[in-house]
Each structure stands twice: as C-alpha cells, then as structure tokens.
Amino acid sequence: MGSYVPNTSRQQEEMLRECGLKGFNDLYRDVPETVLLKDKLALPEGMSEMEVIRHMEDLAGMNTVYRHILRGAGAYNHYIPSIVGEIAGKETFRTAYTPYQAEISQGVLQSIFEYQTDICELTGMDASNASVYDGAVAAAEGCEMCRDRKRSRILVSSAVDPKTVKVVRTYSFGRDVEVTMVPEKDGATDLDALKEMLGPDVSCLLIQHPNYFGILEDMDSAVSLVHEAGAKVVVSCNPISLAVLETPGEYGADIAVGEGQPLGIPLSNGGPYLGFMASTAKMMRRLPGRIVGQTVDCNGKRAYVLTLQAREQHIRREKASSNICSNEALCALRASAYMAAMGPEGLEKAAVQCTSKAHYLLERLEEAGLKRTYEKEFFHEFVTEGPKTDEILKALSGNGILGGLPLGDGKILWCATEMNTKEELDETAAIVKEVLGS
Amino acid sequence: MKLIFERSTQGAGASTQYLPSCDVPEVRLSGKMRSRQLRLPSLPEVEVDRHYSELARNAHGVNDGFYPLGSCTMKYNPAVNEDAAALPGFTKIHPLQDDETKKGCIKLADELKKYLCEITGMDAMTLQPAAGAHGEFTGLLLIKAYHRSKGDLKRTKIIVPDSAHGTNPASASMAGFEVVSIPSDENGCVDLAALKAAVGEDTAGLMLTNPNTVGLFDPNILEITGIVHEAGGLCYYDGANLNAVMGIARPGDMGFDVVHLNLHKTFATPHGGGGPGSGPSGCKEFLRPFLPDTDDPMSIGAVRSFSGNFLVAVKAYAYLISIGAEGVPEAAKGAVLNANYMKTKLADLYPMAYDTVCMHEFVMSLEKMKHEIGVSALDVAKAMLDHGIHPPTMYFPLIVHEALMVEPTETETKETLDEAVQLLRDIHAAAYADPEKMHQLPLHTTVGRLDEVGAARNPVIRYEFEA
Structure with a gap:
C-alpha cells in the first residue's frame, strides 16, 4: 500500500x-x-x-490513440517541441502555489508577466490577465465584462462553437442575463440580421473568428455595426491563426478571448486547457482573475507582483468582478514556452501549413466525392456534405485516422494542421473515395 | 533577471528546426492579414531552456521546502501520479473521440466519481469544474435550478459566515444570489442565534466550510444543517478543508446537499503556480438531474467546454488507488496530528486565536506582538522567507486580527515540523531583540519587499518594446 x-x-x-x-x-x-x-x-x-x-x-x-487526427472543433492537434514539456515539467513550477509571497516567487510572477505580453502581442490588445479555465469560460467572462445596468442582453453568433454557447448560457443563467442568438448565413454571422437585432439593451456581441465552421468572418463590418449601436465586441479567436490574421486590436474588438490549447498543450481528453483573455486599456480593470504587474523593490530593483487585486474575490468578496482564484497557470507557462520556442517565424509557419494542408485536404475530399458546404474563405477547418457519414468515419477509424466531426445531415467538420502529411491526407481521401464508390 | 524579450535577438530563433517544410502547395489567405509585427521572443533553444531554469530557481515549490500555507493543503505531490498522467493513452486522446474509443478515460472518470461520492457521502458527482471556485459556482447553480424547478422564485439569498473564503460570496453573486453575511461566535464557529435570525422563506442555502477557516470542526454541525433545511434552504459544503476529515466523517452525513472538492488540495495534485486545479461538484440524489455535462433536460448546461481537467483527475485517481481505503483516514489523522503538534509547540510564544484542539490547520494572532513592539504578521512571514520555508497564509480569516494560518499537512516529517517550530521561536526572539530590523526582512531573497501600491497605481502589465 x-x-x-x-x-x-x-x-x-x-x-x-x-x-x-x-x-x-x-x-x-x-x-x-x-x-x-x-x-x-x-x-x-x-x-x-x-x-x-x-x-x-x-x-x-483501453483508449484508441489515433495515428492521424483530422478533427478539431475546439481541440487541436499541433506539434509540441520537446523543450516545452521539459520546461513545464520543472518540479518547482509544477508544485508552487499562486505567487502570493512575491519575494520568493519572482520566477513564477515573471513567467506570468511574459505570458501577458505574449497574449497582448498575439491579439494586438493592451491588457491580458493570467488566464481562466478554458476558451469557453473566457468567452463567458468576456461577455460579463461588458454588462452594465442599462445594457444586459448578450448577442451570440450562431457560428460560435456550440460548446462555448452552452457555457455562455450557463453563466448567463447564473446572472439572469438574456442570451439571443444571431443567425448564421452561408456559414458566417448574418450581419443583416445582426443589424436588426442590435438595440439599446444589448451589451455585446460574441463572435468567433475564424468561426466554428473555420470561416473568416467579416470582422470590420461586424465591429462597426456593434460599435454604432453602442455595444461592445467580444471575439473568440484561435491563437495559431493570429500569427497571420488581422488581430482583434487592429479591427477594433473590445475584448479578445480564446482557447489557448493549440499553444503547446496536449489534447488530454479535454483538459487541462487554457482560457486567454485580453482587453483594451479602458476595460483592463474589469478583467477577472490574476494580473501581474511590474514594480520595484525597496532597493529600486525591478520586480513583479500580483496587482489590481481590488477586482478580486479575496478583497471584494461578493462585489468582485469574478470568483476566480486558481486559474491555469502551468498551462499559461506552457503556452509561453511554446511561443518562445516557436518564435514569430515558427508560429507563422505552423499557421500557413494549417491553412495549406486544410485546403489540400478539401480538394482531395472533393475529388473523392464530398461536396464543400460553404464557399467562404477558411483558416484550417471546413465543412463537407455527402452520403455515408458513418461509414466514412468508421472506415477512417479502422485505418487509425480520426476523421472530421459529424455535424448531422451528412455534414462533417474537418480540420488539418501542420501535423498532417500529404501522404496521410491522400490516404484519407482514398478511403473516403472507396466508401463513396462502393 | 532579464525578461525573455530582453534575451531575444531577431532571427536567432530555433523556430525553423521544429517543422518540416510544407509538402503541399502553399495557400496564403486573401482576407485581411495582420500588419502589426508579431514580437514574440526569438532565441535559440538553449537560451529558452536557460531562461526558464533561471525562473525556476527563483521560485519556491513543495519540492524546495516546507509549505505550511493555511487553507491550501500543500502536501507532497507524488511522482508516480505525474507518470500516470503523461501516458500517451491519456494525453493523445481527442475529447471529441467516440466513447467506444476512449473507454479507459470513461472508466477512470466513473471510478473516480464513485470514490469521491463514497468519501463525501454524496450520490452523484461531476468532474467538469476546473477549480474550487468553479465548483462552488456549479454547486450554487444546482441550488438555483432546484428552487426554480419547484417554482420557488423567492429564494434569492445565500447565507455565508464572515469567516468564509472570498470565493464563497463571489460565487454566490455570480450565481445571481444576494449574500447574507452572518457573524461567527466567540469560538469562530457558526453563531446559531444569528443563523436562526437569518434564515427564512428567502433562504436559498447556506455555504459552509467544515472544518471551518479557523481550523475547527463545528460541533453544532447537525443543528446548523437542520436549521437551514427546516427553513427550506439547502446546505453547501466547501471542501477546501476536507483533508482533515476524509475517511473520518462525511459531509453527506453532516446534512450537506451539495459539495465541491479541490483535487489540487486534498487529493495531492500539484498547484502549478496557480492551476490547473480541479473542483468536482457532488450532490445528493435529488439534485442529480441538474448536474452539468449530461443529456438530462433539467441540466444547468456546461461550465466548461469539455468534461473537466482530465489529467488532474488522472493524478487524483492514481493517488486514491495508491493509498486506498485505509490510507484516506490515515492521511487525515496525520494532517490533524501534525497541526496540533506544531500548535502545541508554539502556543507559549504565539497566542492561538482559538485555544482548543484544532483540525488540519490553526490560526495564530500576532495582535499582541503588533501592539507591544510593532511587529506584524507580515513581518514574521517575511522573516521566514530568508529560511527556505514558505510562510503561512497571512491576514486570513478576516475575523482574526494579525492572523497567520498554518497548515503543515500529513506528508511532513516530525523533524521538518520541529525545524519550523524552532525557526518561528527564533524569529520571535529576534523580533523582541530588534523590532526595527524585522521591517527590513527578507534580506536574502531575489528581491526585497515590493512597492505594491505603486504597481496598482501605475499598472505596467506587459513588456513595452523599445521603438
């Protein structure tokens, strides 16, 4: 024993x-x-x-470890450099508590300060917190940041990941906040409908870019519509895509959130993951959770410390901006180590390969007999439709390939990343072709 | 210490070595692309490695030394649990794989839930919440959904003792409840008269930590839960302090209807410098339909995308099957004994807030020292930093002035406790010999005391690159 x-x-x-x-x-x-x-x-x-x-x-x-993974939908299979695991495995990082005693916790505090900087760089926003539980919770907390007495209704695009929508709804049940879905048209947020739905009681729009179907939204139009109506934009984004796509800061989002799992965190059956949150300077004091700030010690030496704590539960109790105490610190450290190893060029390379491989896979699948559902431009996920979904996925599974996610009605949501070689994409298409031909 | 951005040299990155060149035609998107430069660190792998090694040297984990941080249960995190959680059969599983391709994950989660139900006396459990406060929020939503399902819309208040963790009132607020704070009695326990006066037709429930935050098991626990039930409210158990009583007494038998646990405290999973944790929520049968992450139409929905911080659950499961049925109460008893031992050895110098047998932690009040020589709880805590021991929790609970809350845990040897006791006694002597010097401590840490006010007044929360 x-x-x-x-x-x-x-x-x-x-x-x-x-x-x-x-x-x-x-x-x-x-x-x-x-x-x-x-x-x-x-x-x-x-x-x-x-x-x-x-x-x-x-x-x-007892679990099946797939050779090849072509499924994303919120959890993505990326290459993780070995150094990332080495760093996150350092025992002191693993076993330390939240850095309350700053004098002996400068290493942890500095790692969070560096993470906050990474997230600001990635999103183009001014301020980042030290993380929340996952991307969906980040979206829910982001919506809460926008609420005030006059504006309490949340609009959510129907092209947002349904798992995120479910979490936003659950958080809204807590706060008795109304959530209204904005319809989707041709795989993207229906901006005409959005325009009609905006009103003086709307606090924010939650939109995902690239969205659940992989499609790039028209963020410029969405942002100007929402801002004209006096509401705020919360955008949920894929961090790898931000190496190449216009940043939330550039298109004028008020809050950028997302699932940080693609940044060096293993799939792990869904967790632990990492919710990142960034905002404009104006909204910084409404961010939930820990934030590390730079200061000096009694000898004038640069140092780091948990700051802006007047927002937090241990000080404000029932008036706190959130109840969050523990976050996902070690996952944030992992993400920072991943970004440091990959560097800006490496991250861009991963992003471009994701797009290239996904487009290649789509072409091969179209040749094999599946039809592309939406014509709009996509990042690394796309939807197909056709017959025999179950048979296709079963045949792929039998060959060690985790196919796309079935969405019902013959639709499949596929994802390709830098991990998928041309050879396996060809193999996938050949299997699909065989199933459809028989 | 240099920031990683200050170590960077553009173009010196290791980035190109990780990925092969693209073997399909390159596709560049035509939509709007980023025009701002992405200023992530760029440095060779060896420099990345050394940077983080330097950061690790300037931090303090359970592996580095004794960590008696009250309320946080900083017990040893067994190495074998890490090996278990690193198995590719767990780490490489996509959460949206079909159930029949992840039977091992499902079996592990089901067994862990069963064990946690057995330990808490609950009937159902969800592993979805990612931390203790997340579990509180989940449990409170169960209470809300329950009252709503009965058409009882007037139960809008949650009662919380003034000794509670800050997360309790904050979670109640997030769940849409009004918080009613009730005072504690002179023993630090629930004031029965105040509770009786507070309950009524608007009571949704009571949130309670037991053993409570002053480290005492509330002897009136059955009366307390009885009063709340009588009034039509539900009883919520904050499992932060379960380590003292696991295998000895169960919240379910004390009259609680909902609980949350902290796997990163009680069940030996590491804290990671502030997470990931895991905060399973458990409940009695009548609340099962409301649990998140199920297909039940009564479910509150989901508090997170997937089914929880799975790898944390793996570690907690490995811990439980290691120590087994007998190891659970053995750990609790060890924790309570270690706390009482330290308390006994310090009580002549450091006045105890409550002078009675404690549970797994105890609270000292340095009010007398502060009054006599101006040395505060903060000063004593800072003095400990020079000696490789993490200080106790400071200034909590709020109902004790100049509080230091000590939780040694069961995984520490008697020798370690003796050394810590000696250190605290030495600090006491040093304080009375030269009180002024105490305000300058620590002297041998990476940095001295910090300007926290300045940090909050002019927030610098990211590195600013030179133009």
Whole structure:
C-alpha cells in the first residue's frame, strides 16, 4: 500500500503525548458521535507504486490513440517541441502555489508577466490577465465584462462553437442575463440580421473568428455595426491563426478571448486547457482573475507582483468582478514556452501549413466525392456534405485516422494542421473515395 | 533577471528546426492579414531552456521546502501520479473521440466519481469544474435550478459566515444570489442565534466550510444543517478543508446537499503556480438531474467546454488507488496530528486565536506582538522567507486580527515540523531583540519587499518594446 505519511506510529504516539492527548480519537472530539464513520470506506485496498502504474497503463491502453487526427472543433492537434514539456515539467513550477509571497516567487510572477505580453502581442490588445479555465469560460467572462445596468442582453453568433454557447448560457443563467442568438448565413454571422437585432439593451456581441465552421468572418463590418449601436465586441479567436490574421486590436474588438490549447498543450481528453483573455486599456480593470504587474523593490530593483487585486474575490468578496482564484497557470507557462520556442517565424509557419494542408485536404475530399458546404474563405477547418457519414468515419477509424466531426445531415467538420502529411491526407481521401464508390 | 524579450535577438530563433517544410502547395489567405509585427521572443533553444531554469530557481515549490500555507493543503505531490498522467493513452486522446474509443478515460472518470461520492457521502458527482471556485459556482447553480424547478422564485439569498473564503460570496453573486453575511461566535464557529435570525422563506442555502477557516470542526454541525433545511434552504459544503476529515466523517452525513472538492488540495495534485486545479461538484440524489455535462433536460448546461481537467483527475485517481481505503483516514489523522503538534509547540510564544484542539490547520494572532513592539504578521512571514520555508497564509480569516494560518499537512516529517517550530521561536526572539530590523526582512531573497501600491497605481502589465 502506498502511503505518504512519513511519521512512524511510534513518532505519532509521542507527538500525541506532547499534545496532551491520549489517542487519535481525542483529535476528533468535536465531531458528533452520529457523524463519525463507523465502517471503512468502500474503496479498494491501496497498491504499491508498481501496481498503480500497471493499472494506469491498462486504463490508458483501453483508449484508441489515433495515428492521424483530422478533427478539431475546439481541440487541436499541433506539434509540441520537446523543450516545452521539459520546461513545464520543472518540479518547482509544477508544485508552487499562486505567487502570493512575491519575494520568493519572482520566477513564477515573471513567467506570468511574459505570458501577458505574449497574449497582448498575439491579439494586438493592451491588457491580458493570467488566464481562466478554458476558451469557453473566457468567452463567458468576456461577455460579463461588458454588462452594465442599462445594457444586459448578450448577442451570440450562431457560428460560435456550440460548446462555448452552452457555457455562455450557463453563466448567463447564473446572472439572469438574456442570451439571443444571431443567425448564421452561408456559414458566417448574418450581419443583416445582426443589424436588426442590435438595440439599446444589448451589451455585446460574441463572435468567433475564424468561426466554428473555420470561416473568416467579416470582422470590420461586424465591429462597426456593434460599435454604432453602442455595444461592445467580444471575439473568440484561435491563437495559431493570429500569427497571420488581422488581430482583434487592429479591427477594433473590445475584448479578445480564446482557447489557448493549440499553444503547446496536449489534447488530454479535454483538459487541462487554457482560457486567454485580453482587453483594451479602458476595460483592463474589469478583467477577472490574476494580473501581474511590474514594480520595484525597496532597493529600486525591478520586480513583479500580483496587482489590481481590488477586482478580486479575496478583497471584494461578493462585489468582485469574478470568483476566480486558481486559474491555469502551468498551462499559461506552457503556452509561453511554446511561443518562445516557436518564435514569430515558427508560429507563422505552423499557421500557413494549417491553412495549406486544410485546403489540400478539401480538394482531395472533393475529388473523392464530398461536396464543400460553404464557399467562404477558411483558416484550417471546413465543412463537407455527402452520403455515408458513418461509414466514412468508421472506415477512417479502422485505418487509425480520426476523421472530421459529424455535424448531422451528412455534414462533417474537418480540420488539418501542420501535423498532417500529404501522404496521410491522400490516404484519407482514398478511403473516403472507396466508401463513396462502393 | 532579464525578461525573455530582453534575451531575444531577431532571427536567432530555433523556430525553423521544429517543422518540416510544407509538402503541399502553399495557400496564403486573401482576407485581411495582420500588419502589426508579431514580437514574440526569438532565441535559440538553449537560451529558452536557460531562461526558464533561471525562473525556476527563483521560485519556491513543495519540492524546495516546507509549505505550511493555511487553507491550501500543500502536501507532497507524488511522482508516480505525474507518470500516470503523461501516458500517451491519456494525453493523445481527442475529447471529441467516440466513447467506444476512449473507454479507459470513461472508466477512470466513473471510478473516480464513485470514490469521491463514497468519501463525501454524496450520490452523484461531476468532474467538469476546473477549480474550487468553479465548483462552488456549479454547486450554487444546482441550488438555483432546484428552487426554480419547484417554482420557488423567492429564494434569492445565500447565507455565508464572515469567516468564509472570498470565493464563497463571489460565487454566490455570480450565481445571481444576494449574500447574507452572518457573524461567527466567540469560538469562530457558526453563531446559531444569528443563523436562526437569518434564515427564512428567502433562504436559498447556506455555504459552509467544515472544518471551518479557523481550523475547527463545528460541533453544532447537525443543528446548523437542520436549521437551514427546516427553513427550506439547502446546505453547501466547501471542501477546501476536507483533508482533515476524509475517511473520518462525511459531509453527506453532516446534512450537506451539495459539495465541491479541490483535487489540487486534498487529493495531492500539484498547484502549478496557480492551476490547473480541479473542483468536482457532488450532490445528493435529488439534485442529480441538474448536474452539468449530461443529456438530462433539467441540466444547468456546461461550465466548461469539455468534461473537466482530465489529467488532474488522472493524478487524483492514481493517488486514491495508491493509498486506498485505509490510507484516506490515515492521511487525515496525520494532517490533524501534525497541526496540533506544531500548535502545541508554539502556543507559549504565539497566542492561538482559538485555544482548543484544532483540525488540519490553526490560526495564530500576532495582535499582541503588533501592539507591544510593532511587529506584524507580515513581518514574521517575511522573516521566514530568508529560511527556505514558505510562510503561512497571512491576514486570513478576516475575523482574526494579525492572523497567520498554518497548515503543515500529513506528508511532513516530525523533524521538518520541529525545524519550523524552532525557526518561528527564533524569529520571535529576534523580533523582541530588534523590532526595527524585522521591517527590513527578507534580506536574502531575489528581491526585497515590493512597492505594491505603486504597481496598482501605475499598472505596467506587459513588456513595452523599445521603438
């Protein structure tokens, strides 16, 4: 049996004696008799470390690790340089707590300051927080930042990832905020409909760019429509795409959020991931969660510290901008290490390869008999339609390929990244062709 | 320390070595492209490596030394759990794979939920919340959805003791409740009269940490949950302090209806410098339909995209199967004993806020020292920094003046506790010998005391590149 209690029972008896106690029962004398557990917990017996790791290997072995992944829809398969894992695996980073004691936490604080800078550079925004739980939560918190007494209704584009919409709705249930969906037209936000729906009670529009179907939205038009109506724009973006696409700062978004998982974080069955959040300078004090700022120590030396804490729960309690305490610090550190390793050129290379491979895959799939659903320009995801969806995905799976995500009605949402070689894209198309031809 | 941006030299990056050249025709998008330069760091891999090694040297983890940070349960994070979470059969699984291709993940999650239900006395559990506060928010939404489902719209208030963590009132606010703060009694526990006066037809529920934030098990717990239930409210258990009682007593048997746990505290998963954590929410059977991340039409929806911080759950599961049924209460007892031992050894010099047997943590009040010689809880904490021990939690709970909250955890040896006790006794002597010097400490850390006011007044929260 594994145990991480190092003191021997003899030592423990001695310690109890020094406390003036007769036995362990004395420690729990405030617990009502009827509440004390009479039976042993119905848990398995403890195991040795060797048994534990074998058991874990057995469980992991029950899962299918695909050779090739052509599915995205919110979680993306990118190459992670080995150095990224080395850095995030450093024991001190892993086992430290939130850097409350700045004098012995400069390493962690500086890493967060660097992450905030990376996110500002990527998004073109002025201010970033230290992270939230994931991209969907970042979107929900971003919408909350825009709400005030007069403006409380949230508009959400129907081309936003439905998982994000679900989280925004759940958060809105908490705050009793109304969420209205803006329809989608030809795979993108219907701007004519948006114009009609904007009103004096609307706080913000949540839009995704590239959107759930991979399509590039007309952000200039969306932003000017929303701003004309006095509301704010919260844009959810893919961080890899920001290496090449116009930034939220450039097209005038008020808040940029997104799922940071593509930045060096493994798929991991959905978590831990990373929600990034950035805003204009004007909205900085409404950001939720930790923010690290630069300052000086008593000797005038540059140093870093948790700052703007007057927004936070431990100071403001029920009046805080959010309840967030723990965030995803180690994932943010991973993202920073990934961006440092890849550099601006490496990130751009990954982005261009994503686009190139996705377009190549689309061409091959069209040749194989699938039809492209939307004509608009896309980044690295696209939708096809055609018969035999289940058969196609099953045949791909049988060959170690995780195909696109079925959206219903014969539609499939595909994704390609720098990880997918020409050879495997050809292989995929050949399998699709065979299924459709039979 | 240089910032990584100050170490950068444009064009010196390692970037080109990671990806092969593109083997399909290159496609450049014709839409609007970024015109601003992307100023990410650009440096050779060896420099990236050294930069982060330098940062790591200037930080303090559980591996570096004793970490008695009250309320945070900084126990040892076993290495084998990391190996388990690094298995490709977990890390390479796409969350949207079909269930039949990730049976191992599902089995692990189901078993972990079952174990956590057994430990808490709950009937159902979700692993979706990503941290403790996230779990609180989830649990409060369950309470809200429950009252709504009964058409009971007038239950708009959540009662929170004044000793609670700040996340409790903040979460209640986010869930749309009005917060009613009730005072604690002279023992730091719930004031029954104040509670009775506070409950009514508008009570949605009570949030309580037990053992509470002053480190005591509330002896009136059954009366407390009874009063709230009697009034038609539900009882929420903040699991921040479960480490003291796991395997000894269960929130479900104390009368609680909803709980959240912190896998990154009680179940030995590392804190990562502020996350990722994991904050599973558990509930009694009647609240099951409202849980997030299910197909139930009554579900509150989802609090995150996918089903939780899965790799954190993997580590907690590995921890539980290692220590097993007997190891769970053994850990709790060890934690409580270690805390009482330190408390006993310090009580003659450092007045205890509540002089009774404590649970897994205890609170000292340095009010007397502050009054006599002007040395504060902050000064004592800062003095510890020069000696490789992370200080206790400062100035919490709010109901104790000049508070230092000490939580040693069960994974520390008696020798470590003795050393920490000796250090605190030495600091006490040093303070009375030369109180002025205490305000200058620490002297041997990377930086000295910081100008926090200046940081907040003129926020510099990103690196500004030279033009």
